Amino acid sequence: MTVTALPGFPRPVPRWRELGLLAVVAVTLLLGGLSLGTTRTGSLALAHPAGLATYLGALAAVHLALVLAGRRVDEVLLPTVGMLGGIGLLLAERLPQDLVVQRVGSATLGLASLQLIWLVLALAIAGSVAIAVRSDRWLRVYKYSWAALGLGLLLLTFVFGREVNGSILTLDLGPVSWQPSELLKVILVVFFAAYLAENRVLLADARVHVAGRLTLPPAPYLLPAALMLALALGIVVIQRDLGAALLFFSVFLCLFYLASGSKVDVLVGIALFLLGFAVLALVFATAHERVAIWLDPWSDPLGTGYQTIQALHAFARGGLLGTGLGAGLPAVAGQLPIPAVHTDFPLAALGEELGMTGVVAILGCYLVIVARGLRIAAGAADDVRALLAAGLALVIGVQAVIIAAGNLKLIPLTGITLPFISYGGSSLVVNGLVVGLLLAFSDRGPAPLAEPRPARRLGRQQA
């Protein structure tokens, strides 16, 4: 079958691998919906069929758009993200719908409907960015403008932000509340990728001896690292947002290591961060409290340690295979055991209902995203694009690790979202943008021309 291009349009490129993986995603999500519906109603039923159909339709639409656009971009990212988003949608459908309620006109939308709207919007952004972005010039040339914009966003939140749970994170724009730190993470990756690529050779080769065998890059090139440390700690101080600070600094260290190839620099960076964090934990009440909860939540089981303990119990109830979707989380006196389950503790809820088996699979999906990002970076033609791709994928991976480890009480809990699964408009939309950029940067250019077929001999044709 030959596909001919419509006039004025590029030649469509079939994406069989992506289509196959999307089919598996559809089957998995339908099984999940069936599991939830059957547990809930007591007879064979599919939960929220309209929502699932809309979501799968949106995935198919993005796939079709990529085929028609004719760019040869990555075929694994979209199904992986689709799987994570679908699991998030199932979780949102499973949780009580009045966790989040928003009135739009006369209609009142609950958790699952809002999550579906944001997911479809995120997929639409990912698809259009993947198709429309042809060059990364606009990102790399204006790196200082982007950095200034990021700092401006931060200041804006500080001045006009609303305080939630002791952290100033949200900015109200009409009916939608927005978390600028989500967008800030993308802006910082762009800035550091462009900056580090520009100075890569100097960072690696022009080294200054400090003491003994310890060498560091010359001071002027360490300045952005110092600024980054100041920024990360500044966020903690001003906004009391430990998660964002940890995320920014980890991703910066990863990028710094990719650019300079020096393990010593990374170790020094980690040491500085731990030092700064220790000072903060001593000085600031929020940080101090988080660490205290982490060390011993049982000292105040009904107060500050409550959520963490309930999350641990949820994981314990789940065991190896889980209780099944819809069978966990027995409401205690009409109350949810974990109040922030849809934003900060989705992994605990999934750990209870899908068990360790399910949680490992979900973490595996994040690993796939990181692996794909690093593969795209390895194939990139220049340093800026390589660092951009690696940084964008690592932002998603590191964020998932930080919140997953927080849920499991491996590190102090920080209030950031689990990418693609947590409820939250800004998180979903920005992560959609990240996936779109990764897809755009994975473009392998136009397909090589096919070898001309050897012409058949005249004699054989007649025979």
Added chain:
Amino acid sequence: MDPLTLTVWAIRLAFLAALYLFLALVARTLLRDIRAASRDPAGALGRLVVVGSANLPAVGSVFLLDAITTLGRDLGSGVVLDDAFASARHAMLTFRGRGWYVEDLGSTNGTLVNGDRVTRATPMGFGDELQIGATRLRLERGIA
């Protein structure tokens, strides 16, 4: 066990199995990609892409670079430039450990990196632009 419990168990296990089927398929794709990449012959240290030129080489041509590559009008150069403003032995690109360096070999009209004149061995990052006479060449990573 009543049939409903059995059905729910079957669906739950099928859901988890489908999750892992997805991961297995993705893992196979990733492995295939890596194998295909390692089979590719061109593991060059870098390449020069011509982005602007007076005569030859034509815009768009690509040179795979050896660890030491000379540029100039001389026919023995690694990259032969047919440019009136290029010297016979004009400049040299060397790969030293982690990155590329360019040095001017005493040319008449000089060598520019991103618009700045080269006076000594100057580091070049991937994506940087080298200008000799009217010829502009962009350094890119070798095909991975």
